[in-house]
Amino acid sequence: MELSNKNRTPAGKKFVLFGLFLLAFGMLFGIIGGLQYVIQGFFKPYLSFDQIRPLHVSSVVFWIILAAVGSVLTFIQEHTGRRLYSASLAQIQFYVFAISISAILFSYVLGIFGGREYWEFHPWFAVPIAFGWILFLINFFKSIGSLKRQPVYIWMWMTGAIFFLLTYTESYLWLIPYFRNNIVSDMTVQWKSYGSIVGAWNMLIYGCSIFLMTKISGNNKMSQSKIAFALYFTGLFNLMFNWGHHVYTLPTHDYIKHIAYAVSMTELAILGRIIWQWRSTVSEARKHFHIGAFRLLTAADLWVFLTLILAIAMSIPAINLYTHGTHITVAHTMGATIGINTFLLLALATDILGSKRTVQQQEPRRDHWGLVIANGALLVFWLSLITAGVLKASWQMDVARIPFSSMMLQLRPIFIVFLFSGIALMVGLWMIFYPFFRRPKRITQAPVV
Amino acid sequence: MASDKHKVIAALILSIGFVCYTGYIYSALPNQKGTLSVEADEGKSLWQKHNCTACHQVYGLGGYLGPDLTNVFSEKGEGNIRAFLKIGNPTMPAYDLSEGETRSLLAYLKHIDETGIADPRSFTIKMNGTIKQE
Numbered sequence: 368m369e370l371s372n373k374n375r376t377p378a379g380k381k382f383v384l385f386g387l388f389l390l391a392f393g394m395l396f397g398i399i400g401g402l403q404y405v406i407q408g409f410f411k412p413y414l415s416f417d418q419i420r421p422l423h424v425s426s427v428v429f430w431i432i433l434a435a436v437g438s439v440l441t442f443i444q445e446h447t448g449r450r451l452y453s454a455s456l457a458q459i460q461f462y463v464f465a466i467s468i469s470a471i472l473f474s475y476v477l478g479i480f481g482g483r484e485y486w487e488f489h490p491w492f493a494v495p496i497a498f499g500w501i502l503f504l505i506n507f508f509k510s511i512g513s514l515k516r517q518p519v520y521i522w523m524w525m526t527g528a529i530f531f532l533l534t535y536t537e538s539y540l541w542l543i544p545y546f547r548n549n550i551v552s553d554m555t556v557q558w559k560s561y562g563s564i565v566g567a568w569n570m571l572i573y574g575c576s577i578f579l580m581t582k583i584s585g586n587n588k589m590s591q592s593k594i595a596f597a598l599y600f601t602g603l604f605n606l607m608f609n610w611g612h613h614v615y616t617l618p619t620h621d622y623i624k625h626i627a628y629a630v631s632m633t634e635l636a637i638l639g640r641i642i643w644q645w646r647s648t649v650s651e652a653r654k655h656f657h658i659g660a661f662r663l664l665t666a667a668d669l670w671v672f673l674t675l676i677l678a679i680a681m682s683i684p685a686i687n688l689y690t691h692g693t694h695i696t697v698a699h700t701m702g703a704t705i706g707i708n709t710f711l712l713l714a715l716a717t718d719i720l721g722s723k724r725t726v727q728q729q730e731p732r733r734d735h736w737g738l739v740i741a742n743g744a745l746l747v748f749w750l751s752l753i754t755a756g757v758l759k760a761s762w763q764m765d766v767a768r769i770p771f772s773s774m775m776l777q778l779r780p781i782f783i784v785f786l787f788s789g790i791a792l793m794v795g796l797w798m799i800f801y802p803f804f805r806r807p808k809r810i811t812q813a814p815v816v
Numbered sequence: 817m818a819s820d821k822h823k824v825i826a827a828l829i830l831s832i833g834f835v836c837y838t839g840y841i842y843s844a845l846p847n848q849k850g851t852l853s854v855e856a857d858e859g860k861s862l863w864q865k866h867n868c869t870a871c872h873q874v875y876g877l878g879g880y881l882g883p884d885l886t887n888v889f890s891e892k893g894e895g896n897i898r899a900f901l902k903i904g905n906p907t908m909p910a911y912d913l914s915e916g917e918t919r920s921l922l923a924y925l926k927h928i929d930e931t932g933i934a935d936p937r938s939f940t941i942k943m944n945g946t947i948k949q950e
Contacts, residue, residue, distance in 0.1 A: 404881065407906035415909050416881055417870040482864025484878060515820060522823070545845075547860075548852045551931050552845035554875065559841065600826055607834040615947065616939070617875045618932035619846040626837075628946065685941040692876030692884060692936075763936050771883040772905075 378457035382437025383716050385465055386430045387800050390709070392472075393426025394793040401786040405779060414476070421475045421487035428485060429468050431704065432531075434712040435571040436460075436503055439524050441719050442578045443510050446521070452509035456502050463499040467492055485561060486538060493539055500532050518581070518590035519599050523574030526603055530567035534560045555619045562610020569708070570602060576667075576711045579660060579718055605630060615684045616691055628684055659721065659734055663714035663799075666742055670706025673749070677702060689764065695756030698749050705745055705792070713799055720803040737798025744791035751785040852927055859924025862917055871908065875934045881907060886934035889925045897922060 400419045402409045414422070440457055444450055451457055471488040474480075481489045507528050511521060538560035540546040541553050581590045589595060611627025677699045680686050690696060755778050762774045852860060863869070871882035878884075888897060901918060904910035913921065932949075939947045 403907065411907070411909070416879075416907060417867040417909070420870040420879060421867065480865060480867035482867045482869060484869055487867060487870070522827075548857070549845065549850070549931075550852075550860075550874070550928050554877065555841070555846060558877065559838075596823060600830070603827070603830055607830060608837065613877065614875075616934060616936065617877075618949070620841075620844075623841070625946070683945045684947045685945045688936050688939055688941065688947050692873055694880060697880065766937075775881075 378451065378454055378461065379437040379439075379441030380719060381461050382433045382440065382464075383719055384803070385461070385468075386433035386437065386712075387716065387803060389426045389433065389468070390430040390800070391797065393423055393430060394789075394796065396423035396426060398786070398789055398793060401782070401789050404782045405786050417480075418475050418478065421480065422472060424485065425468070425471055425475070425487060427704065429464075431568055431572070431708050431712065433464065433468075434716060435527075435568055435575065436464075438575040438712070438715040438719060439507065439528075439571055440503075442520075442575055442715075443507065443524070445582070446518075446578065447510060447512070449510070452506050456506045460499045460502040460506070463495050463502070467495040467499070483538070483541070483557070485564075490539060490542060493535075497532065497535060500528075500535070504528050504532065516591075518577075518587070519592075519595040520574040520578045520581075520590055522596075522599055523570045523577070523602070526599075526606075527567045527570030527574065530563060530570070530606060534563040534567055538564065551617060551619055554617055555614060555623065558613040558617075559610050562613055563606050565703075566602065566606030566609075570606065572708055572711050572715075573598075573602065575715050576664065579715060580664070582718070583660065609682070612682045612684075612687060615687045624684065628682065659717040660714040662734075662738055663710045663717065666738060667707050667710040667714070669742070670702055670710065670745075674699060674702035674707060689760040690756060692763070693756035693759040694752045695760070698752035698756060701745070701752060702749055706749070709796070713796075716800065716803060734799060734802070737795050739795070741792055741795030741799060744788045744795055747788035748785060748792055751781050751788060755781045755785065850927075850930070853923060855920050856923040856927040858917075859920035859922065859927075862913070862921050863924055866911065874928055875932075876936075884934055885925060885928070886932075887929050889922070889929035894922055897925065 396419055399410055399414065400416065400423055403411070403416050403419065410419075440451060471492050474488060474492070479489055480487055481492075486493065507524065511517070511525075514521070514525075538557065540556055540560075546556050547553055577590055577595065581587055609627050609630040611623040615624050615627075677695070681690050681695070681699060758778060758781070759774065762768060768774075868885075869878040871879040873879065873884040874886050876884060898918060900908065901911050901913055901921070939949050941947055
């Protein structure tokens with residue numbers, strides 16, 4: 368880690384900043400979607416739910432992807448002590464992504480869809496996204512040079528970068544009639560790719576988190592340790608084989624389900640252990656300097672454990688039978704994407720964007736209360752989704768089911784709680800990342816320990 | 817610290833396992849209930865074009881605002897589906913589909929319906945935690 372923050376190529380910052388814009392807009396679309404759950408027909412003449420949902424999902428998915436890419440492009444320079452192989456390549460990638468994503472969001476407003484879960488945009492847009500990713504791969508491999516004696520985060524970035532492209536391509540196999548012509552085959556391959564693609568971006572994010580922990584603690588041994596590589600290989604194993612829990616109730620091959628059941632979700636547990644161990648080794652003074660990032664990492668630590676409990680439960684087919692298709696699945700997704708991914712990415716953004724002055728020196732009170740509000744609201748949000756899921760599961764298993772619309776009407780009070788906690792969550796997250804958009808005033812130094 | 821050699825071997829074993837697993841799934845896709853007819857395939861394109869998955873699920877996968885439509889064809893019938901497509905409801909837009917498009921969409925829903933049953937009540941739980949549908 369020889370290259371100082373001020374000397375690194377700033378290409379990564381653009382990705383993170385654009386990602387934050389997407390997060391901000393994504394949350395707004397989420398609130399409109401929440402209002403459509405509570406007030407039937409709300410905003411429907413302008414943007415119906417089939418438009419709002421992809422606007423929300425694509426915005427937040429691209430927030431995660433862009434912030435992860437931006438963090439890797441930034442940290443790789445600190446790791447190697449050299450600038451990126453090509454700053455121009457990173458710039459081209461950024462503009463390809465920025466233009467494509469803006470066009471994707473605009474296409475939803477026009478009612479143009481590809482109609483697939485997660486990647487709801489027209490398949491033509493998949494081409495520039497894949498092209499941009501290839502530029503990222505070239506820049507990454509040319510920048511790291513040799514793979515000898517590399518720490519675990521390099522392995523994680525490498526795995527995430529390669530598997531994202533592989534599984535992203537796999538998610539478009541439905542365009543080939545062989546895969547498309549039977550709904551069960553199509554859904555099996557679709558969820559195989561989706562399960563792995565989430566694992567791929569988690570590799571990028573967790574790799575960056577370990578890099579940041581290493582940087583804060585000043586302890587390089589952790590990222591070379593056996594436990595860190597145990598986390599990596601467990602994560603890789605899960606990325607490759609645990610996706611079958613998505614399709615337990617699909618009439619697909621039984622062996623897919625049995626393999627998924629057998630592959631336990633230990634990835635998050637090991638990460639939680641590493642964060643826990645790291646925290647105990649950080650000296651008070653250095654912890655204080657990086658306090659913004661530290662707090663966000665600690666918040667993610669809490670959500671790792673909550674999400675882990677839910678993930679393990681949902682990986683058991685007997686329990687999955689009840690939770691599948693209910694809002695409990697959404698609670699798990701929100702815990703993972705907001706509680707873990709977003710808090711980790713905001714910690715990374717604090718380091719990347721706040722490098723000229725610490726977040727603590729910017730707005731300590733606002734940051735503190737932002738984190739308190741975001742975490743409190745996320746907990747209520749998460750619990751409301753679990754409650755709605757339990758009630759829907761009970762409805763699904765009821766011998767004498769009432770109509771779907773009546774069940775949804777009964778859930779309305781819970782959706783109101785979900786909506787208001789969602790608004791509070793948006794406000795809390797805004798309070799955390801609003802300072803990133805303000806001009807830095809001065810450069811500060813880390814205290815000498 | 818683990819050696820580079822051990823790391824490479826572990827990564828290779830996992831990668832070979834992944835390639836074999838993927839290849840096996842691709843070569844023996846679960847296709848027991850037939851393939852899409854041309855009409856049903858057009859229906860699938862319409863389903864995607866109108867982003868039906870934003871609100872509806874198939875086998876419990878998709879949106880949460882509307883009901884799961886895996887077995888709507890056999891449970892609610894053609895007439896009911898036609899009415900919803902034409903009139904909509906407070907949350908669902910009314911779709912101005914031609915008769916040909918409506919028939920294509922119905923053919924697609926019929927194809928989905930014939931592949932299996934999504935109702936979780938149709939499963940039994942075994943002692944080892946797995947589930948089975950008779």
